[in-house]
Amino acid sequence: MMAKIVAGIACSHVPAIGVAMDKGQTATPYWEPLFKGYQAAREWLAASAPDVAIVVYNDHASAFSLEIIPTFLIGVADKFPIADEGFGPRPVPEVEGHPRLAWHLAESLILDEFDMTIANEMPVDHGLTVPLSITCGQPSAWPFKVIPLCVNVVQYPPPTGARCFKLGRAIAKAVRAYQEDLRVVIYGTGGMSHQLQGERAGLINRPFDTAFLDKLTKDPMSLTTISHTEYMREAGSEGVEMVMWHVMRGALDDDAAEVYRHYHVPASNTAAALMILENRSAA
């Protein structure tokens, strides 16, 4: 008996996507092209039927302020309430955790030299709930347990891409050592190119994003050397969120295969992508 990571999901977490779903606007001419590309992924995920999702995301001044800024944090609670980010909590189901696996991950990662912060109580914001909404639709309860794994990308500097990739490797090792038959998926969220601030707001770099998506499957190590400055210059100041995708990729097998890709501009200020990578060993 052992747990296994079956797939990785890369998914942008634009708040406006959540608002469009919550307000029933997904069929409007503006949103329809984006949402049309989500259907196949939802079907794939429903068929894959994971037991647990590890969701790598960043908190956006919701659970954590500038008071304490954890670089890597894991949520070990059995429930995570939906955060009020300044306009009331999203009307989505509460997120159920998997404390036993989460604690196992925390212990394993720390002993593997990743100095995780452990959260027993925390609300979760759009960074986590929007990818769930994108890939699960609007169920009355989320179809799997969720382990939130937060990465700081708000206060410069975020951890490097290379460090994030190695964290993914350590997560994979920890999951393999967990003695229970569990199908696990891991989400890497945020990105792609976008800039929300300054006179340069609205920057989108489709060639950068396309190259990133191409290499994520076949040559992920080459992406781990992209510096923060290169992300910010090429993919916008908030494009640096893409470091979180490396955690997901690092947790997958080297020969993981791309099974789905959707890319659309714009979702508000952002180039939105959704990509599924499957471990061949799990197929």
Add this chain to the structure above:
Amino acid sequence: MTRTNDYDDIPGTYVYDSERGRMGYALNMFCMSLNKADNRKAFKANEAAYLDRYKLTAEQRRAVLERDWLGMLKVGGNIYYTIKIAFCDGLTFQDVAGMMSGVSKEAYAQMMLAGGRSPEGNRYKATADAAEKK
């Protein structure tokens, strides 16, 4: 002594680094308080009085009261925090992004629909300046 960083030459970009973190802490923590509905109500009822609870500089205070979104970034505001003021006003991220980039809401929305702001000519300050001078 002013430290230089390799991202300083990215035009129109305010990286929330240690320098801005020191400068903007009180401003951003005021914004953080707006996550609570009661605080949003109190802020909207009397903005000046509400701001008295926080140790803002005169310029930070002015920028908040005048909704000078770009000005807030220049005095240490972090966009994920200052956007909470915009949410209080019923504005969206896209509304504020348009205002920061100095174009109308319609022009900004149109730019995004057309594929967004191109990185061409927007990677380095010198290039951005040269392009503007043409």
